Amino acid sequence: MSIKKEITIYDLAKELNYSPSTISRALNDHKSISKKTVQRIKNAAEEMGYRPNTLAAGLRNNKSKTIGISISRINRPFMSSLISGIEEAARNAGYNVIISQSDDKYKNELSNTKALYDSRISGLIVSLSMETSDYKHFNQFIDQGIPVVFVDRVPASLNSYKVVIDNYSAGYSATKHLIEQGCKRIAHFAGAQHRNVYEERKKGYVDALKEHGLPVEKELIKYFKTLSFEEGRKTTAKLMALPNPPDGIFSANDTAAVSAIIYAKSMGIKVPEDLAIIGFNDDPISSIVDPALSTVSHPAAKMGEISAKRILEHSRANYDKTISEVTILNTELIIRDSSNRAKALLKSKKSRQPKT
Amino acid sequence: MSIKKEITIYDLAKELNYSPSTISRALNDHKSISKKTVQRIKNAAEEMGYRPNTLAAGLRNNKSKTIGISISRINRPFMSSLISGIEEAARNAGYNVIISQSDDKYKNELSNTKALYDSRISGLIVSLSMETSDYKHFNQFIDQGIPVVFVDRVPASLNSYKVVIDNYSAGYSATKHLIEQGCKRIAHFAGAQHRNVYEERKKGYVDALKEHGLPVEKELIKYFKTLSFEEGRKTTAKLMALPNPPDGIFSANDTAAVSAIIYAKSMGIKVPEDLAIIGFNDDPISSIVDPALSTVSHPAAKMGEISAKRILEHSRANYDKTISEVTILNTELIIRDSSNRAKALLKSKKSRQPKT
DNA sequence: ATAGCTAACGAAATCGTTTTCGTAAACATA
DNA sequence: TATGTTTACGAAAACGATTTCGTTAGCTAT
Numbered sequence: 191m192s193i194k195k196e197i198t199i200y201d202l203a204k205e206l207n208y209s210p211s212t213i214s215r216a217l218n219d220h221k222s223i224s225k226k227t228v229q230r231i232k233n234a235a236e237e238m239g240y241r242p243n244t245l246a247a248g249l250r251n252n253k254s255k256t257i258g259i260s261i262s263r264i265n266r267p268f269m270s271s272l273i274s275g276i277e278e279a280a281r282n283a284g285y286n287v288i289i290s291q292s293d294d295k296y297k298n299e300l301s302n303t304k305a306l307y308d309s310r311i312s313g314l315i316v317s318l319s320m321e322t323s324d325y326k327h328f329n330q331f332i333d334q335g336i337p338v339v340f341v342d343r344v345p346a347s348l349n350s351y352k353v354v355i356d357n358y359s360a361g362y363s364a365t366k367h368l369i370e371q372g373c374k375r376i377a378h379f380a381g382a383q384h385r386n387v388y389e390e391r392k393k394g395y396v397d398a399l400k401e402h403g404l405p406v407e408k409e410l411i412k413y414f415k416t417l418s419f420e421e422g423r424k425t426t427a428k429l430m431a432l433p434n435p436p437d438g439i440f441s442a443n444d445t446a447a448v449s450a451i452i453y454a455k456s457m458g459i460k461v462p463e464d465l466a467i468i469g470f471n472d473d474p475i476s477s478i479v480d481p482a483l484s485t486v487s488h489p490a491a492k493m494g495e496i497s498a499k500r501i502l503e504h505s506r507a508n509y510d511k512t513i514s515e516v517t518i519l520n521t522e523l524i525i526r527d528s529s530n531r532a533k534a535l536l537k538s539k540k541s542r543q544p545k546t
Numbered sequence: 547m548s549i550k551k552e553i554t555i556y557d558l559a560k561e562l563n564y565s566p567s568t569i570s571r572a573l574n575d576h577k578s579i580s581k582k583t584v585q586r587i588k589n590a591a592e593e594m595g596y597r598p599n600t601l602a603a604g605l606r607n608n609k610s611k612t613i614g615i616s617i618s619r620i621n622r623p624f625m626s627s628l629i630s631g632i633e634e635a636a637r638n639a640g641y642n643v644i645i646s647q648s649d650d651k652y653k654n655e656l657s658n659t660k661a662l663y664d665s666r667i668s669g670l671i672v673s674l675s676m677e678t679s680d681y682k683h684f685n686q687f688i689d690q691g692i693p694v695v696f697v698d699r700v701p702a703s704l705n706s707y708k709v710v711i712d713n714y715s716a717g718y719s720a721t722k723h724l725i726e727q728g729c730k731r732i733a734h735f736a737g738a739q740h741r742n743v744y745e746e747r748k749k750g751y752v753d754a755l756k757e758h759g760l761p762v763e764k765e766l767i768k769y770f771k772t773l774s775f776e777e778g779r780k781t782t783a784k785l786m787a788l789p790n791p792p793d794g795i796f797s798a799n800d801t802a803a804v805s806a807i808i809y810a811k812s813m814g815i816k817v818p819e820d821l822a823i824i825g826f827n828d829d830p831i832s833s834i835v836d837p838a839l840s841t842v843s844h845p846a847a848k849m850g851e852i853s854a855k856r857i858l859e860h861s862r863a864n865y866d867k868t869i870s871e872v873t874i875l876n877t878e879l880i881i882r883d884s885s886n887r888a889k890a891l892l893k894s895k896k897s898r899q900p901k902t
Numbered sequence: 903a904t905a906g907c908t909a910a911c912g913a914a915a916t917c918g919t920t921t922t923c924g925t926a927a928a929c930a931t932a
Numbered sequence: 933t934a935t936g937t938t939t940a941c942g943a944a945a946a947c948g949a950t951t952t953c954g955t956t957a958g959c960t961a962t
Binding site: 903904905906907908909910911912913914915916917918919920921922923924925926927928929930931932 | 933934935936937938939940941942943944945946947948949950951952953954955956957958959960961962
């Protein structure tokens with residue numbers, strides 16, 4: 191009802207007989223103000239209910255305490271966890287987080303980053319859209335000394351902060367695991383190869399086959415557009431209709447892997463006995479599908495947290511240029527039933543025993 | 547590298563021999579500037595690469611073109627879809643979205659809304675934390691004429707914008723569906739009863755039982771703290787160990803419902819024949835679990851979109867007070883295998899036929 | 903012709919902080 | 933004593949857009 195007047199540093203200045211400059215400095219812990227004065231001022235600020243006007247500060251500094259995010263879509267498990275991690279770290283440091291979705295379109299990523307730039311963000315965290323192959327739109331940030339952190343889907347060339355997992359090793363381990371389960375013909379559901387994550391996962395797959403003396407067959411490597419459920423279903427159908435179908439699948443994501451499990455079950459193909467399957471991401475669906483999907487877990491929230499911290503550090507240190515620094519996080523191979531042939535064998539023996 | 551000077555309305559004014567006032571008005575389509583001039587100015591602005599400084603405008607207006615969100619956690623299917631819808635609508639209107647997570651703690655919701663208030667948001671979209679029972683922290687917004695939209699989890703009392711689904715009817719329909727499937731003893735996984743959504747779902751359940759001549763038994767209504775997987779598992783175990791166990795479950799969310807399915811399967815209890823189960827939300831896991839979970843679908847993204855639009859309208863209309871306006875969206879009952887006894891019966895007959 | 907009106911624009915204050923130069927006092931040094 | 937050096941603070945100009953009052957010119961009605 192009654193519109194309360196917001197109190198400003200001028201009000202504090204008048205009240206305490208200091209100049210606004212001193213108030214400002216005291217509130218920001220500037221060293222040239224004595225500890226005593228700082229305390230006095232902070233106490234008064236607290237008492238009088240002073241609240242900093244971030245817009246004014248932002249205008250003056252040409253920078254707002256805000257971290258911008260550009261991602262494909264929020265409503266995917268990996269992305270929402272990533273954001274969750276970013277938000278938590280940012281808020282603890284008094285930063286806001288503003289998000290924008292590209293929907294995997296280059297055009298949207300372009301306009302979103304422009305809008306974020308106009309919002310005078312302190313830093314940008316990006317997971318590239320599927321379509322992006324030109325990175326000029328990030329130069330405006332880098333040129334201005336605004337840190338850009340690429341996370342997960344990163345550009346190969348650009349010098350900047352990067353937070354990633356070791357996709358190559360993860361792909362290698364996942365494939366090796368299938369080989370150890372006795373698979374001889376392992377198919378791969380590959381994502382768009384210009385995105386580092388999918389390219390590297392595939393490389394890991396290829397090298398694992400080679401190093402274990404298995405042939406790399408083109409007909410077993412399927413390139414997906416979106417790694418969607420529907421795409422996975424169709425691809426699995428094609429693969430299993432081959433004269434010599436695969437006995438294992440390493441999918442670059444869980445959605446497609448789950449669709450393969452479900453398709454296989456519907457066709458009476460036994461998972462993992464006839465077809466061992468492993469996915470990537472450890473989405474919630476992977477532990478719900480039956481048999482539960484083996485997968486590679488991705489520390490999404492942690493990646494978000496680290497990305498945010500890179501920006502906070504950069505801002506604190508007041509670097510004038512973006513520094514090139516790559517952080518590589520560990521993944522974890524999670525073995526569930528969809529690839530665990532030993533366990534499946536044991537179970538089928540047990541279930542046959544009562545009959546004998 | 548070269549720090550380009552941002553051009554301002556002053557630069558435009560100098561270039562075109564107008565005053566900054568005119569430039570500002572022209573860019574905002576103020577009526578007192580002639581169409582010709584507006585065009586000239588807009589063209590020049592485009593050409594010279596002018597970009598509005600939202601911070602300066604925000605400072606002057608004491609309001610930034612930003613929508614604040616306060617929710618429990620981002621990384622849940624419903625919430626991420628909600629945000630996705632908000633973000634899309636907001637961005638189309640040139641608004642930014644800043645999010646904050648309460649983690650279902652009242653304390654966090656309090657400090658987050660304070661921070662959002664300090665950010666001079668144009669409007670706030672809230673889905674209440676589980677703990678919240680005091681709504682004073684929203685008064686600062688309402689008193690200032692800043693619109694507050696409550697979505698999904700809304701307060702019963704406060705006069706404000708609300709965007710909800712008809713939880714009562716949904717709960718009633720879900721329960722009625724189980725009754726129609728022949729269930730006689732239907733259990734309910736209920737959420738915290740001070741949150742409208744859970745209270746209303748339960749009411750729908752109770753009334754459906756009553757109106758169909760079934761007794762409402764206290765031992766079959768289980769109150770959950772978080773409706774988590776683990777909680778669901780334990781609760782299902784207890785229920786099924788009763789001397790007279792239930793033959794149906796209506797769960798207030800999918801997570802708990804899925805845990806019930808998985809527990810039942812592990813115990814050899816047939817779903818839906820021995821135990822028909824229906825959930826709420828239509829999370830991705832519900833169509834992946836086997837048998838697939840019947841559930842109530844929640845138009846999450848749409849709710850986000852509408853919430854955002856309420857704020858945009860309010861801002862455009864320049865209302866000085868928050869208006870009380872409730873939007874109720876339709877839900878959809880999605881029948882899958884976990885409650886479809888007719889289909890299950892048919893299947894079991896078919897699978898027996900070959901033998902005869 | 904004069905008052906009254908409208909259309910189209912301008913001057914300058916304003917929003918609340920920050921920061922660049924200062925200055926003044928107190929103290930140390932040669 | 934004269935000269936630096938800190939320490940602790942202040943004046944005032946930014947930051948860029950908006951908006952409250954204007955003003956001026958041209959038109960209409962009487």
